[in-house]
Amino acid sequence: MRYDIFKLLVISLFAIFLASCAKSGSDVSESTSDDSGAMTAGAGSASEVDGEEAGSSSQLSQSEMDEITRMQELLETRSVYFAYDDSAVTDEAKEVLSAHAQRIQTLPNTMVVLEGHADERGTREYNLALGDRRAESVKRLLAVLGVDVSRISTLSLGEEAPAELGHDEESYRLNRRVDILYDQ
């Protein structure tokens, strides 16, 4: 599984490289079809890339394109969510964090801040402690996935900085989170 992700990372970086070639006005066809909007070079079709302009050639299958899209979606997700009064990392969160773990390892100078949060119910201090535990849970998982812990710092804001200002279950759910912040 890890090897596949690494392969996807390489492919996605390559795709980004191709996209930048497209922007500089080469012959590489730019996608106008929009079903996988994340890709900017020849997506949505059996993509043929102009080998000479790109410097090498690559044919990406549909499933590989889907994986690249999925990878980018995971990387664009900057928050992972938790159950009420809980700090255990969910399976969904693990998927997102795996993608970030890989990315962090390819960016050697980047520090990451994990900000822990809680929904507003209950006392501020208890929610700060809960935010601490959530951030720490995420940090531990990233460490297990190979990230150097000296690159990660954690901070809890408890209920003080909600993402959603509503007072219903859905707002609460979106506030029980850890935000992943990249610090250049």
Next chain:
Amino acid sequence: MHHRLRSLSPLLVALGLFAQASVSHALITIEIDRGTSKGIPIAIVPFSDTRAEAVFLDESFADIVHNDLVRTGRFLPLDRDKFLSVPHSHEQVNFADWLLLKVDYLLIGTIEEIDDSLRVRFQLLDVLENQQVVGRQYTIAPEQLRTTAHSVAGSVYETVTGERASFNSRIAYCTSENVDGAKYYSLTVADYDGHSPKQILRDVRPILSPSWSPDSAHIAYSVLEKDGAKIYVQEVATGVRRVVREFEGHARSPAWSPDGDRLAFSLSINGNSDIYVMSLDGGELVQITRNLHIDTEPTWSPDGRRLAFTSGRSGRPQIYVADASGKPSPSRLTFEGQYNVGASFSPDGTHLLLISNQGAGNQATLYDIDRNIFLTISSTNIDESAIFSPNGDLVMYILEGARRQLFILSPDGSVRSEVPVASGQIREVAWETRKL
């Protein structure tokens, strides 16, 4: 677990404070549950006032006394429009008028100008016995009229119930507000009823957990600064403050000991919070809890020997108690309810006031420690943080939700009234502990 502890030399910060904030007192709504009310019927007659100009535009002298007494749940003042006469001295009283209205007590008085001072006289009369129970006279500066009204209410309360009231006490509260797209946090000191608010701190970072020193000269609080949460001690009168100690980790939830010498607090290192007690003279540091679960919100017993606190060690947060010396190991107090947080001792030490979820939401609840009985006193269920007044005659709590509100609740839960706050949305409140 290893952490470095260094004392910081005092950081002198002249904050140039005491910004007067404005609060509207025009209408105070007091909700009385007459079904559960056990208030003693009393008639509070507006004092005769021969001053050239009234000092208050929002509350009269009698209003202040009325509101103080009714909020405790121990008194049920009669509506003024039912009065048959308006006496101001004993000789003017026709007791038959008041027997008819079924009041037990009658409070009457006068306010007069004498040169630059005011003379305030009051008499509390027992309607059934047809005689004066207590009467006093004060000579005061005009600025002291409000305080004097609170003192009169306190005399009435003490004479009738035999217990002390807290009407001249103060609170410190935290608020947050958005100004021009930026969020600010404030710490404000005010009379317990919200009057005369004075902002003593403003920060772009969250301010939490204010705790008064027993002599009310200082307030400890924590600030969530970018490089970590820190505990400050600030002198109320001057604004001078210092970080109590530097820690590796987040120092939060300070609680001043009843003897004024120590602070209990929670220290969070690598995501794990534990309770510690430190001497304010920079000496000792005692670790009270040692486990990998949430331990926070320490609160002192009135005799300064024990600490109650919130712990997640049994799965859900519950209240535990430990000896302030750190030995023996803490023991669990609360076994009912799925969520028990934010505890504090009643001034007589027999109860805890906490936020408890027994299935109906988070509610301000009294817990009888010896008898292990929970009593929900709030009729709302999104309560956050509840505290006692210094003499235990009143409770204050915060209601969460779209419009956060600060309420005074009588300890029996029968009377609720809102406290107006300055500078934004109420986040937290601390009552001074001095018994005046």
